[in-house]
Amino acid sequence: MAQKRCRSRGEGMIRRRGHLFQAILYAGIDPVTGKQLYLRESATTEAEAKRILKKFVAQVAAQRHTTTRATLRTTIEAWLDTHELEETTRATYLGYATKHIYPVVGDQPLGKLATFALERFYAELRRCSERCDGRPFVEHRVEGRSHECREVRHKRPPGRPPAGGYPPHDCVEKGCTVVECRQHVCTPLAAATVRKIHFIIRAALTAAERWGWISSNPAELAKIPRAPAPDPDPPTTAEAAALVAAAWEEDFAWGTLVWVAMVTGLRRAELLALRWTDADLDSGTLIIRRNHVRVTGKNIEKDTKTHRSRRIAVDEATVEVLRDHWARFEERCRSIGVPPAASAYLFSYSPTSDRPCDPSGISHRYGRMCARLGIESHLHALRHYSATELLSAGVDLRAVAGRLGHGGGGATTLRVYAAWVGEGDKRAAEILGSRMQRPT
Template sequence: MYAGVDPVTGKDSYLSESTRDEKKIPEIRSRLLAKVDRQRNAATKATLAYTLDAWMEVHEAGESTLDDYRALIERTIAPALGDVPVSKIGAHALERFYAQLRRCRARCNGKPFVEHRAADPHECRSVQHRWRPGRPSAKSQAEHDCVVAQCKVVECADHVCKPLSAATVRKVHFIISGALAAATRWDWIASNPATEAKKPKQTAPQPKPPTSEEAVRIVAAAWDQDEDWGMLIWLKMVTGARRGELLALRWQDVHLGEGVLEIRRSFTQRRGKAREKDTKTHQMRRISVDPDTIDLLQQHQRRCQSLLEQLGIPYNESAFVFSYEPDHGRPCNPDGISHRYAKMCAGLNIASHLHTLRHYSATELISSGVDIRTVAGRLGHGGGGTTTLRVYTAWVAQSDRQAASILANKMVRPGATPPGTSGQDS
């Protein structure tokens, strides 16, 4: 049954159905006509890979988000479903795919095999000599003990199943669903099967912020290393701002007289490309800071101005607050900041990464009785506190128990002696 011209290939498209019963031919013909008329069958033979590419061209998201999507498409989705026409993808196929990823990201069949490190012919076990033969050095040409010289042994390892996390599988589902939704809008398919597929449950977040004692040690260690580094870690703790938001801070955003920081932008650096962009929620927010933080920021500003004077560079309000450049014209590298923090905490024997300081700020505020909307506003969470509640439920419950104790302490149990009385008649 002719179904029109394929919008992707430009070729004629046909629908087909077979039967061994000649009497059913009129019924099949009517059914195929109905499919064509109501566009209930795909008008294209576009594959999922082609659809994903077309969707990525028009999908609006941050550059870092798009990079993550491209990586998942290339590494996970395309090898499994890329060659499948979108017209043949159903909810059952998607659910089977998600189940495979939850068992093993390589979608293995459960049988043992060797994960080769290269597709070309190679030796599965080789030694990378520290002193390679043939180098113009008597020491390298001489025979040596590989153990003593600490030569590196490289070999292909046996496969070990590593499941994808539920959060990553949900992201895979979002990508496929977005592409199929676009295919539906473009009349390539009649409906989006991803809307019917059951996606993995969202696991409850379990943030592990440093304890108060660990936070004191972290700040002290940062200040011992470098005053500017200590200021960055301090501000990260007291504001709970995201890494990129703090690095994008300019002095014109710091209002020391008012005791307010304006979070307007975020700084990212991906694949060697640095750029400023909107905040995650695309909204500017103002964060109040305490007098001690204002004093520390003033000292930090004076250090920056003093350095610029020594270099003969005029001070500019548009300079970045945190920078390794002499003129503060470029923010610190975000990944470098995270690596430095992780290395510092490892030296302190504290299991922590930079983002946990955001959790630390939130949990300390909630545990101290600060309302959720205020905490959400400081963190830049959208949804009026919905995200804050979902992530920090445990600490909300803790604050709720504290509230119950406060009320109970102000009451007098029936039959108990009121405070301030001896319990005897005068």
């Protein structure tokens, strides 16, 4: 039997292909490609193919079939184009999709994407971010062309080489570096990163389900890694003092930045977005209105993380530090014949402070300072230091949450800094116990 046609297009057909029987049913027009969509599945017997065809007819009648052959890559791209996202969030999602999702499951049709495939994908990422599956290989520095795996980069004097070539030299004395390809070492992807990747896939498939492209979302049932417990690691009091002293020794502007970051607990983006119009030194307050970030080579100013501005108080010492910072800014402007602008940024490498510092440059400079002092820390740890010091001193949780810009009325603060809240609770218990007289 070559093929057996049904009476109408809506009833489909069964055709013989070698030793198999294929059930085919027309399912309408693909909303993505605009082409005709057919449901196909093969079976070993004609009776089984008839059962499959009957299932197809029921699915199309109930609209429970996949209405497109679009891939997961197409779906994620459509979701990113239509979903309202911050530029920084969009760039982050696109980076995860390009590096991790597209090479593995990006070309998978939506109708064939199963929950098991997603869970296996997440498990592979948790074992190794390169999905090496335990196979050793060499991580080449240069992809796509031949090269020497071990290369000596000699220190050469500036200018053109002499006529007879460079004279021989001692590589150790000159500080020449050796760059070579190395054996791959498995680096598991963090649980938090895998959860973000899952969120991208789940959100895109939820949109596809809403658009009618698929009948159900396989990512809804996929098991993902457990969210890691927050573990802030602030510098100790001695380390904080050493960091501030080292920052002041470098230069006054850098010392002011580290000081303000430590006493306010501001996020890096909030700190760099501060302008002099946001600093009311007479009343001792700072107004946090915006964030400054750099995305794909562009400087962007946007709302705060909670999309609300806030006022925080600063102490007299910090007010004096900021007054000295303003005096140096005024003197610098006078030296180049430009009046100081009130809209200038507090922290800038520009003589007129008309543009903020580069966020990555600030983090790298802080990291180098920590490495020089032998302290394992990062810039965001200053925010942790501010929060933990306040909570340990018994400051109200809601007041700390307000200074940090946490939403949820302190729920985020409590979740992240639970250990230090517990210390404050212990101190409260000791205060109450000391005021009571034990009966004899």
